[in-house]
Amino acid sequence: MTEPYRILQSVFGHHSFRAYQEEAVNAILAQKDIMMILPTGAGKSLCYQLPSLVMEGISVVISPLLALMHDQITALSTFGIKASMISSMQSPSEIQETMQACRKGELKLLYVAPERLKGESFLNFLQTLPLNFFVIDEAHCVSEWGHEFREDYRQLFRLKLYFPQTPIAAFTATATKIVEHDILHQLSLSNPLIIRAKVERDNLVIKADYRNANGREQLLAFLSGFEKESGIIYTLSRKDTESLALFLGTHKILARAYHAGLPTEEKNETFRAFLNDEIQVVVATIAFGMGIDKSNIRFVVHMSLPKTIENYYQEIGRAGRDGLPSSTLLLFSNSDIVEHKRRIGEQPTSEYQKVAYEKLEAMAKFATSQVCRHQQIANYFDDTINPCVTRCDNCVDGEKESVDISHEALKLLS
Ligand code: ADP
Ligand code: MG
Numbered sequence: 001m002t003e004p005y006r007i008l009q010s011v012f013g014h015h016s017f018r019a020y021q022e023e024a025v026n027a028i029l030a031q032k033d034i035m036m037i038l039p040t041g042a043g044k045s046l047c048y049q050l051p052s053l054v055m056e057g058i059s060v061v062i063s064p065l066l067a068l069m070h071d072q073i074t075a076l077s078t079f080g081i082k083a084s085m086i087s088s089m090q091s092p093s094e095i096q097e098t099m100q101a102c103r104k105g106e107l108k109l110l111y112v113a114p115e116r117l118k119g120e121s122f123l124n125f126l127q128t129l130p131l132n133f134f135v136i137d138e139a140h141c142v143s144e145w146g147h148e149f150r151e152d153y154r155q156l157f158r159l160k161l162y163f164p165q166t167p168i169a170a171f172t173a174t175a176t177k178i179v180e181h182d183i184l185h186q187l188s189l190s191n192p193l194i195i196r197a198k199v200e201r202d203n204l205v206i207k208a209d210y211r212n213a214n215g216r217e218q219l220l221a222f223l224s225g226f227e228k229e230s231g232i233i234y235t236l237s238r239k240d241t242e243s244l245a246l247f248l249g250t251h252k253i254l255a256r257a258y259h260a261g262l263p264t265e266e267k268n269e270t271f272r273a274f275l276n277d278e279i280q281v282v283v284a285t286i287a288f289g290m291g292i293d294k295s296n297i298r299f300v301v302h303m304s305l306p307k308t309i310e311n312y313y314q315e316i317g318r319a320g321r322d323g324l325p326s327s328t329l330l331l332f333s334n335s336d337i338v339e340h341k342r343r344i345g346e347q348p349t350s351e352y353q354k355v356a357y358e359k360l361e362a363m364a365k366f367a368t369s370q371v372c373r374h375q376q377i378a379n380y381f382d383d384t385i386n387p388c389v390t391r392c393d394n395c396v397d398g399e400k401e402s403v404d405i406s407h408e409a410l411k412l413l414s
């Protein structure tokens, strides 16, 4: 048995590698730069955690969210793996302590917030360590063409300047070809191995429809097919999450609201209850997302148009992680486009606003188009597939009569 395989079983307790994992692990062990584009929940973390255990030194993971880092470190500790983090949320003495542990070789993984790399002294500190490789988690954050650009990720160009010999492994769930190239360029990856999973999720049935004046009735009709099964309903505003959760309650559907404005305790409790199937539905803004690891989500509904196909794909991708048939429904209306435009800014002037408009337009086209939904998503991510025939409304229902409205929708964006 190879060393990675042995560790997979003895440390992580998994029987076998999932698709693409072994390839990534071997490339990292061979000191190659890699970039991996694999859906959320596919198991990207293992691809860098496992090689870190095989290698002698320490691996440094750049991650955009403190909560994500925290979850990872907690999960690693249950496997008996020593990991820690350095971020602005910690006191100077805590940071000193962690740095000391790194120097003594007590840690296998160090999680770091990207803004750390601005400081010369921190880079100098890293240079004193026996580094295995750098991990850039959620690597799409480095690109302005992506959907979650973060200014601090721009610092990452320093890595190859300061550490030309240290390989970089970049991970993301969604990247168009443009974003992919941008990431390679921004990080100066050298001759990287690129591992890109196929985009199509063939256990998902995808539907989209105009939301009429009784959007909630449309929702109830859909939900009647999912008694007692878990699902997520996305709304645009925080207020809507709460009123819709109440509305569902009056129809005997156990639902709770989730948005960034709620107290942390309440959010954690909702999260926990959902994971344990104590509630059926979470009505959420896009704040409910990163890091959700629940395999039996049977449906995802959007009560309004998402702002990008990247967001939409990631959100519907939370359904059916266990591979069982699952459904998604997008309900949209032209007023959603107006609202998104208001949020972006009426007249797009900055580069950021122009990109946001383009992405919104692609999303609106997707919603109103008569082409196979799976095929449209695949095309958007530069993958080529045949029409699904049986797993989307456009393939199943054929021609629709709503072409006029879609004209209206696209006019709003021109
Ligand atoms: P990603 O970062 O791609 O979104 P994660 O790394 O968070 O996904 O992994 C998602 C889940 O998959 C975790 O619960 C993890 O334990 C599990 N997992 C990863 N690899 C395997 C494997 N080879 N066998 C079984 N479960 C795995
Ligand atoms: Mg991840």
Ligand code: ZN
Pocket (backbone or CB within 6 Å): 371, 372, 373, 374, 375, 387, 388, 389, 390, 391, 392, 393, 394, 395, 396
């Ligand atoms: Zn189809």
